[in-house]
Amino acid sequence: xxxxxxxxxxxxxxxxxxxxxxxxxxxxxxxxxxxxxxxxxxxxxxxxxxxxxxxxxxxxxxxxxxxxxxxxxxxxxxxxxxxxxxxxxxxxxxxxxxxxxxxxxxxxxxxxxxxxxxxxxxxxxxxxxxxxxxxxxxxxxxxxxxxxxxxxxxxxxxxxxxxxxxxxxxxxxxxxxxxxxxxxxxxxxxxxxxxxxxxxxxxxxxxxxxxxxxxxxxxxxxxxxxxxxxxxxxxxxxxxxxxxxxxxxxxxxxxxxxxxxxxxxxxxxxxxxxxxxxxxxxxxxxxxxxxxxxxxxxxxxxxxxxxxxxxxxxxxxxxxxxxxxxxxxxxxxxxxxxxxxxxxxxxxxxxxxxxxxxxxxxxxxxxxxxxxxxxxxxxxxxxxxxxxxxxxxxxxxxxxxxxxxxxxxxxxxxxxxxxxxxxxxxxxxxxxxxx
Amino acid sequence: xxxxxxxxxxxxxxxxxxxxxxxxxxxxxxxxxxxxxxxxxxxxxxxxxxxxxxxxxxxxxxxxxxxxxxxxxxxxxxxxxxxxxxxxxxxxxxxxxxxxxxxxxxxxxxxxxxxxxxxxxxxxxxxxxxxxxxxxxxxxxxxxxxxxxxxxxxxxxxxxxxxxxxxxxxxxxxxxxxxxxxxxxxxxxxxxxxxxxxxxxxxxxxxxxxxxxxxxxxxxxxxxxxxxxxxxxxxxxxxxxxxxxxxxxxxxxxxxxxxxxxxxxxxxxxxxxxxxxxxxxxxxxxxxxxxxxxxxxxxxxxxxxxxxxxxxxxxxxxxxxxxxxxxxxxxxxx
Numbered sequence: 001x002x003x004x005x006x007x008x009x010x011x012x013x014x015x016x017x018x019x020x021x022x023x024x025x026x027x028x029x030x031x032x033x034x035x036x037x038x039x040x041x042x043x044x045x046x047x048x049x050x051x052x053x054x055x056x057x058x059x060x061x062x063x064x065x066x067x068x069x070x071x072x073x074x075x076x077x078x079x080x081x082x083x084x085x086x087x088x089x090x091x092x093x094x095x096x097x098x099x100x101x102x103x104x105x106x107x108x109x110x111x112x113x114x115x116x117x118x119x120x121x122x123x124x125x126x127x128x129x130x131x132x133x134x135x136x137x138x139x140x141x142x143x144x145x146x147x148x149x150x151x152x153x154x155x156x157x158x159x160x161x162x163x164x165x166x167x168x169x170x171x172x173x174x175x176x177x178x179x180x181x182x183x184x185x186x187x188x189x190x191x192x193x194x195x196x197x198x199x200x201x202x203x204x205x206x207x208x209x210x211x212x213x214x215x216x217x218x219x220x221x222x223x224x225x226x227x228x229x230x231x232x233x234x235x236x237x238x239x240x241x242x243x244x245x246x247x248x249x250x251x252x253x254x255x256x257x258x259x260x261x262x263x264x265x266x267x268x269x270x271x272x273x274x275x276x277x278x279x280x281x282x283x284x285x286x287x288x289x290x291x292x293x294x295x296x297x298x299x300x301x302x303x304x305x306x307x308x309x310x311x312x313x314x315x316x317x318x319x320x321x322x323x324x325x326x327x328x329x330x331x332x333x334x335x336x337x338x339x340x341x342x343x344x345x346x347x348x349x350x351x352x353x354x355x356x357x358x359x360x361x362x363x364x365x366x367x368x369x370x371x372x373x374x375x376x377x378x379x380x381x382x383x384x385x386x387x388x389x390x391x392x393x394x395x396x397x398x399x400x401x402x403x404x405x406x407x408x409x410x411x412x413x414x415x416x417x418x419x420x421x422x423x424x425x426x427x428x429x430x431x432x433x434x435x
Numbered sequence: 436x437x438x439x440x441x442x443x444x445x446x447x448x449x450x451x452x453x454x455x456x457x458x459x460x461x462x463x464x465x466x467x468x469x470x471x472x473x474x475x476x477x478x479x480x481x482x483x484x485x486x487x488x489x490x491x492x493x494x495x496x497x498x499x500x501x502x503x504x505x506x507x508x509x510x511x512x513x514x515x516x517x518x519x520x521x522x523x524x525x526x527x528x529x530x531x532x533x534x535x536x537x538x539x540x541x542x543x544x545x546x547x548x549x550x551x552x553x554x555x556x557x558x559x560x561x562x563x564x565x566x567x568x569x570x571x572x573x574x575x576x577x578x579x580x581x582x583x584x585x586x587x588x589x590x591x592x593x594x595x596x597x598x599x600x601x602x603x604x605x606x607x608x609x610x611x612x613x614x615x616x617x618x619x620x621x622x623x624x625x626x627x628x629x630x631x632x633x634x635x636x637x638x639x640x641x642x643x644x645x646x647x648x649x650x651x652x653x654x655x656x657x658x659x660x661x662x663x664x665x666x667x668x669x670x671x672x673x674x675x676x677x678x679x680x681x682x683x684x685x686x687x688x689x690x691x692x693x694x695x696x697x698x699x700x701x702x703x704x705x706x707x708x709x710x711x712x713x714x715x716x717x718x719x720x721x722x723x724x725x726x727x728x729x730x731x732x733x734x735x736x737x738x739x740x741x742x743x744x745x746x747x748x749x750x751x752x753x754x755x756x757x758x759x760x761x762x763x764x765x766x767x768x769x
Contacts, residue, residue, distance in 0.1 A: 202705045204704050204708060268591070
């Protein structure tokens with residue numbers, strides 16, 4: 001079996017792009033008429049990343065079963081794969097073959113743009129107009145040049161998770177709204193001998209996200225959009241982001257030796273420091289509630305002291321102070337997937353199913369009407385901030401694609417380690433775009 | 436079978452004298468049959484291995500070389516032929532050069548540290564004393580543990596304020612505590628220590644096996660002649676242990692060049708990407724899969740292969756020639 005699959009991959013790899021394009025365009029373009037839906041029995045293969053046993057995984061199993069009950073001709077075959085494996089090896093390899101999964105995890109942004117260029121994805125623009133309307137601007141991340149290729153089921157902006165008790169002890173009256181206030185808070189926290197900010201630089205991206213936020217504050221929305229779609233990084237704001245970051249790092253707000261601290265998943269991680277009362281703040285996405293709980297020794301204490309506030313603004317900067325960084329998870333259908341795939345995708349993002357998803361507590365829903373499923377106060381404040389944001393910029397590494405994103409993160413980490421400088425980040429991004 | 440018999444038999448019968456037709460034919464045919472059987476045996480027994488080897492080693496190697504000539508991000512088939520650009524890029528990247536340097540440190544460090552330690556421990560464990568079996572077992576335990584287990588264990592021990600730091604502080608050695616995994620100048624030596632801890636047991640077992648092959652009569656004769664324990668080890672045991680030591684050096688060197696898992700698990704991505712703890716293999720995965728540079732990743736894989744292959748050939752040519760004479764080369768000395 002393994003050999004067969006491999007031979008298939010090899011064959012697909014050898015086909016020229018012309019052949020591939022010719023071979024693919026046959027089935028995909030002629031969308032089956034409405035009445036053909038649910039006529040013949042079909043099996044949908046679904047690859048998602050809720051691979052760990054828990055409410056997320058169980059919920060998708062329930063969703064698949066419910067859909068089959070609603071439409072008995074459809075069988076959904078689930079394969080749950082760990083995110084890194086799924087995104088870096090399994091999906092790219094499967095998409096090269098003639099037999100990719102029908103519906104699979106899609107993160108939007110640069111990666112989706114590349115997948116569209118390679119003609120891997122089904123254009124679902126006409127079928128999902130209602131859903132896009134209900135989801136709002138977040139759906140744009142799963143669109144390329146105005147055409148919709150996927151839909152999100154989870155979306156949230158990042159902000160600073162903090163320990164309310166420590167803030168009170170340090171005499172910080174209200175969460176900082178500007179970087180001046182944040183710097184003052186850092187000084188006060190140092191005075192009571194706690195680590196002001198936990199940073200999981202070991203995993204690279206938690207450190208890189210600080211740079212993203214400085215870039216979001218320094219660059220105009222247009223500059224950021226142009227950077228995502230055209231890979232143009234000439235605007236001086238990208239260097240300024242690094243300079244601002246360097247100034248911030250020089251105030252030593254982080255724990256010592258943060259360069260080897262992992263981001264999440266174990267007690268020695270940045271998550272562990274915040275969850276167990278060893279640090280006061282952490283910059284992290286909306287999923288942090290769940291990941292903090294898994295490393296907390298005392299979950300009740302965590303629930304009591306945990307708070308959230310948006311990333312502070314920088315006074316006199318070009319960026320929109322109400323813009324926020326965020327990202328999410330979605331699904332897309334393969335080019336030649338049966339029409340039922342789109343129906344299943346629509347079902348996943350329907351308010352009813354989204355409400356159930358919100359209740360699992362594994363992430364924030366995107367569909368209007370599902371908000372009632374969010375119970376946690378910290379998550380509620382993120383939901384409010386997300387809908388209040390004037391512009392949500394997708395995580396820059398996702399927006400720019402893996403190659404530029406990885407080079408950018410590496411160069412940012414070098415600033416944190418003291419071996420790199422702001423100009424090198426931009427140079428690395430430009431060099432990677434040519435690689 | 437049916438096709439070969441008629442062609443062989445007439446040939447044998449034609450050249451044989453009439454009187455001896457029957458016995459000659461029988462002898463020829465039985466010898467031919469024997470040879471055939473031998474060939475069927477060889478083909479039958481090696482085919483599965485050859486198929487697996489070709490499918491999973493030679494063919495992928497061919498593909499790696501092919502893909503390495505393309506600028507390819509793994510989306511759609513490779514179309515943008517760039518010649519040897521990826522190889523040039525690799526040798527221009529300071530992080531790859533760091534990885535090469537780290538591999539060199541691990542190769543040399545493993546030989547210099549594990550060799551003498553393993554030899555000393557093997558000589559010690561070769562003597563009779565109470566609890567010898569227990570010690571042999573303990574020494575071999577790290578080698579039996581899975582790489583990922585070892586990596587996670589040492590990561591927890593070596594983390595900031597972890598077990599090792601606490602132990603050192605309680606012993607009054609707090610001043611010598613380092614950021615074992617975070618200090619960019621220290622981390623490669625920390626990893627070399629972990630690798631040594633993990634693999635020294637293998638060297639010891641190998642040398643113990645070699646020691647058990649040293650004839651007892653020789654050492655006995657020497658001691659009757661008045662040689663001291665040290666003299667016996669120096670002039671009898673060590674020379675007879677030569678082939679084992681050379682084989683171990685070979686395996687250690689190749690293993691060090693390709694080392695991946697312990698490094699991957701023990702050292703975090705940030706420290707790897709700064710070059711401080713990257714090896715060629717981790718660099719390949721970081722760039723091939725995480726930066727999604729599939730063509731480039733394949734080029735790094737080919738470089739890693741060529742370096743290992745050349746190292747292996749040179750080592751065989753200069754050190755292993757006597758040991759493997761006749762095994763994989765044609766026997767020249769009668």
